Amino acid sequence: MTQSIPSQPLLECLIGSLSVVILACPMPAASLGDSLKPGVDAEYPALERLYQDFHAHPELSFHEEQTAAKLASELKTLGLEVVTAVGGHGVVGVLRNGAGKTLLVRTDLDALPVKEQTDLPYSSRVRTTNDLGVEVDVMHACGHDVHITSLIGTARLLTRLKDRWRGTVVFIGQPAEERGAGARRMLADGLFTRFPKPDLCLALHVNSELPAGSIGLVEGFALANVDTIDITMRGAGGHGAWPHKTKDPVVLAAQTILALQTIVSRETDPLESAVVTVGSIHGGTKHNIIPDEVKLQLTVRSFTDEVRGQTLEAIQRIARGQAVSAGIPAERMPVVRVAEEEFTPATFNNPQLVRRLRGVFSELLGEKNVLSPKPTMGGEDFSEYGRTADKIPICIFWLGSMEPERVAESQRTGKPLPALHSGLYRPLLKPTLQTGVEAMTAAVLGLTAEK
């Protein structure tokens, strides 16, 4: 016999040692996802109803009164210390759970002047008068209703799971994100002095290109500097038949728009990123009248302070240079106004924090569902929380919100899906909302557990 068969005593010995090994190894602990799922499932029906209510009743930036009141009431019900009217309609809810780190979790509150074009039973039919006196439709077209509901779900879970974390969570509902002003106003109203100062700040934002059930993490610059610029090109108007007796600002504006394109193509380091878009041009009243002036509206995007500075300087120089070239007199040089009050700085996701979150989310959702999308030239005033003198590490992560089949089809055909700010944007609520609650809860559990 060549085959070695263990003798009976040896077999008993092997089985015996195996049982010792089994006894020595406790049953594998439930995964992070499995341990959070029952709580999220139990809350889901109520959260979906809350979401539908927020979605059906959107409010414009600086007018988030009812939204803020509902959020404050939800957080109060959980026993949090809640303060309202922080920097406008801002809400702060503090959840204390012993000594430890302080984390800030932020949602934005505002909606957009967009007409909803979905056929959802809870679609928005809200119309209101905006700050300019114009009647507009209103919609949560940027998914801030998902963010609010996710924050409430996270607060509910963390209140229940107090034995699994230590520290303080400062939940905030921030107004006027779409106007790039809410974060600054909350900070100016004492967000970091009247309330526990955070060690880390977290936020999530829905993403219309990532599949529901996934998270997207971007290390370093994730969103851009956003500048809003108004240019008035001035000339000397007159009859359309006698252009030689005028200084035509329409032609000057056209030349200026083309010259501005050289800022990105000829003046910016090709390895840096910048955008100069002229989104609006208005001038004149009639075919045969050369007007006195033409107005341009620009959005300008960049990541670094250096590229931003160069781009803004170039816009001033080119507008003036074109006017000089057209023979515009010195007193009629273009007026270039950079709206500093609407400036949104670039969002820099702290790389170390991103790596820690990648670990937490991979454990929660599996590595294949934690994606690494490119940075975007969109903007977010969440950046402000990391730009105070305290230099607090911040991270905003993307929450996938689309049917996976639609994402796959869009990638195959190249046909884009309805983007954020579109009246057709419709997040796939289940599992988007569940993933939002699970991910933010897991982030707090993971980050407060570390030394």
Ligand SMILES: [Zn+2]
């Ligand atoms: Zn938006």
Ligand SMILES: [Zn+2]
């Ligand atoms: Zn948004």
